[in-house]
Amino acid sequence: MSLKEEFDKVAEDVKNVKTKPTDQELLDLYGLYKQAIVGDVNTDRPGMIDFKGKAKWDAWESRKVLPFASEGEFNATVETVRQFQDGIGKELHQKLLQRAKMKKNWLEEWWLDTAYLEVRLPSQLNVNFGGPASYLEHCWPPAEGVHMERTSLHTWLTLQYWNLLRTERVPPQKAGNKPLDMDQFRMMFCTCKVPGVKKDTIHNYFKTEREGPCPSHLVVMCRGRIFTFDGLCDGQILTPPELLRQLKYVKERCEVEPEGDGVAALTSEERTRWAKAREHLISIDPHNKTILETIQSSLFVISLDETKPYSSPENYTNVTLEALTGNPTIRWGDKSYNALVFSDGSFGSNCDHAPYDAMVLVSMSWYLDQQVKQMGGKWKGSDTVRPMPLPEELVFTVDEKVLSDISHAKQQYLESTKDLQVVCCAFTAFGKATIKQKKLHPDTFVQLAMQLAYYRVHKTPGSCYETATTRTFYHGRTETMRPCTQEAVNWCKAMMDPTCEVDFKRKAMLVAFNKHNKLMSEAQDGKGFDRHLLGLYLIAKEEGLPTPELYMDPLYAKSGGGGNFVLSSSLVGYTTILGAVAPMVHHGYGFFYRIRDDRIVASVTAWKSCHQTDAVTLFNNFTSSLHEMLHLATTSQL
Structure with a gap:
């Protein structure tokens, strides 16, 4: 039986069922064209959409809107769906099948663009994810005067994980006996989102050892100032005592010298406004572009935060709030990983969501947590500090417009985070x-x-x-x-x-x-079906077709469609x-x-x-x- 014949048979069966639909049969409205496999069948071989009738018409029901609908709304929506099924929906689905033939993952580019890169809202608060570290549950409870020593060990362990990725020694994860795609792990280090006037881009500089050289420098932010130093010396990861020397240098300079301009706050701005501010920043001094590229390509950002968000294993509220809404002048909102260090010895993170999902960071965070626990929170190795260059400060050339842009960014961020x-x-x-x-x-x-x-x-x-x-x-x-x-x-x-x-x-x-x-x-x-519905919507958009009525139905948004959950x-x-x-x-x-x-x-x-x-x-x-x-x-x- 051909694909078309299988579809026609299933569609006819569905129509017969729907001549006298019960409420239960009409419970899954937006299960429209539920797709069994769109993308790769597995991660270790080229993907194929399943052409054996798995683009299911049998999910043509309404279980996802009935809880939110009056009888009148429900009946109107059922009619909208049926018109979509018999009309434009069928055409859009065939076009989606053709796209799936041409790409290993038909959704990847679309998802990145629509969910993240084309979004114009300030992403630091509205898109990024953040959270507390759990070291306070064992070795590192909040305490005074210990955060720099802890930061050196935390940074060393993070560099160890980076090295595991570089040398391809992080074991592939599985869900049951199914291997999971590990591509997102490439995005944790040396990755940054760069703003565009209409659409952002992701710059990823990470490479495995087999692929070639990889940036190894770190960026440290403190009191509105930005410093950088290499995480390697003679090809070897700096030890905690060596990292401590570098971090103390930054902290001590910031304590006795004036605060910086806080250019990092620009990353908390509305995306188009940040893109234009960035263009201006580059235009007034080419060296500013070099600094931006240094930050973008860095392994990650260490944020030395003077806040003391005392928390406990029973109540993480303060540190979680700081992770999501903390000082914008000492974190780069577009970086894939900002390691947040608070002066009470607690830790957190703030990460751009565009390049990877939170469970990837969870994997590394769990590794760090278990390593800290295993070491008792203390470095037991050599205290020797090799000769190496001191951290270099990255100082932007700014003018009145840049300072005004920074002030505006800080103000809008403060108003948003207070809410x-x-x-x-x-x-x-x-x-x-x-x-x-x-x-x-x-x-x-x-x-x-x-x-x-x-x-x-x-x-x-x-x-x-x-x-x-x-x-x-x-x-x-x-x-x-x-x-x-x-x-x-x-x-x-x-x-x-x-x-x-x-x-x-x-x-x-x-x-x-x-x-x-x-x-x-x-x-x-x-x-x-949500990603599949997104695909049908985007096919219509690319073809220059009017937005199908389905996506304008009030119950589409009321049930969560279009990002309205x-x-x-x-x-x-x-x-x-x-x-x-x-x-x-x-x-x-x-x-x-x-x-x-x-x-x-x-x-x-x-x-x-x-x-x-x-x-x-x-x-x-x-x-x-x-x-x-x-x-x-x-x-x-x-």
């Missing part, structure tokens, strides 16, 4: 171990608790994005998994109904669990590493979390200027939901 509310706390009553004893998936447990918390606070379902990795495919990034299913909403309603019996609530919870697990598995296997969530893993992001929309929340055997730590963000949302209230209801769910699981003897 961000952050709560980052540990729930310590139980964790992964107890949840697994109940034979429930820990991530799904947390997601449903979050859904219940949102429903309890807002009395309505919350359109939700959960990150699903697609790194089993060539250069895969992420797919959207939508946790706000009708099954989850039905369960939330049952939990809020005092007349519902425990057994009914238990069964509703299990149904919601099963649906969530199924959708997550599909998304990770390339069978999600009110809950932007992600599991950061089962280690001690945690991150945070700003909410995706003004009336929404960011919700990142990590799950340990004995605890669940969540970072919740909201915008203070939105009076509908409050991160503290959501977190408190989240913890209550966790207790309720465990009680339900226990009393029902799951």
